[in-house]
Amino acid sequence: MDWPALRAAVQSCTRCTLCQERSAAVPGRGGDSAPWLVLATAPNGDDEAQGRPLAGAPGQLLDNMLKAIQVVPDKDAYVATLVKCRPQGDRAPTADELAACRPYLERELALAGSRAIVTLGHTAGKALLGAAARGKVVRLEQIPVVATYHPADLLRKPEDKARAWADLCLARSAFDGRA
Numbered sequence: 001m002d003w004p005a006l007r008a009a010v011q012s013c014t015r016c017t018l019c020q021e022r023s024a025a026v027p028g029r030g031g032d033s034a035p036w037l038v039l040a041t042a043p044n045g046d047d048e049a050q051g052r053p054l055a056g057a058p059g060q061l062l063d064n065m066l067k068a069i070q071v072v073p074d075k076d077a078y079v080a081t082l083v084k085c086r087p088q089g090d091r092a093p094t095a096d097e098l099a100a101c102r103p104y105l106e107r108e109l110a111l112a113g114s115r116a117i118v119t120l121g122h123t124a125g126k127a128l129l130g131a132a133a134r135g136k137v138v139r140l141e142q143i144p145v146v147a148t149y150h151p152a153d154l155l156r157k158p159e160d161k162a163r164a165w166a167d168l169c170l171a172r173s174a175f176d177g178r179a
């Protein structure tokens with residue numbers, strides 16, 4: 001599956017029951033060849049309305065965070081969610097829903113050729129790695145993964161921004177082969 005086929009498959013997907021809850025599936029956004037993969041858990045209402053993950057104010061904060069570690073948003077980074085359809089009430093996706101959507105993530109990773117992954121929020125880190133652990137580099141098939149805060153949480157709790165900055169610096173070091 002190339003990028004257009006992948007996006008079309010996501011938009012018409014019925015692999016899990018989230019297809020009955022969504023108003024629109026939300027494919028990832030960003031560079032088709034992106035050294036960084038940024039991963040959140042699920043689209044929210046704004047993402048669904050705009051058809052892109054991490055839309056609105058959290059997306060603007062994310063873009064600024066990426067620029068601060070010399071990552072050009074929508075070019076060097078591909079932003080995606082673990083499930084591409086919004087669970088009603090923004091509940092956490094179930095294990096079955098995560099498993100059903102995982103092949104799309106695997107394909108996104110293969111197509112983008114990313115060499116580092118940053119997960120946003122506790123659920124995304126836990127779902128991808130089996131445990132959410134900030135402050136360290138975990139390898140997923142040799143790709144360094146660093147877990148940090150979701151930008152929406154940072155907007156609610158700006159006092160966590162310093163810890164998020166430390167996470168991003170760690171991710172940058174891992175990407176550069178220094179961690």
Ligand code: SF4
Pocket residue numbers: 010013014015016017018019025083084085097100101
């Ligand atoms: S969440 Fe993923 S697997 Fe489930 S319907 Fe949406 S695109 Fe398909």
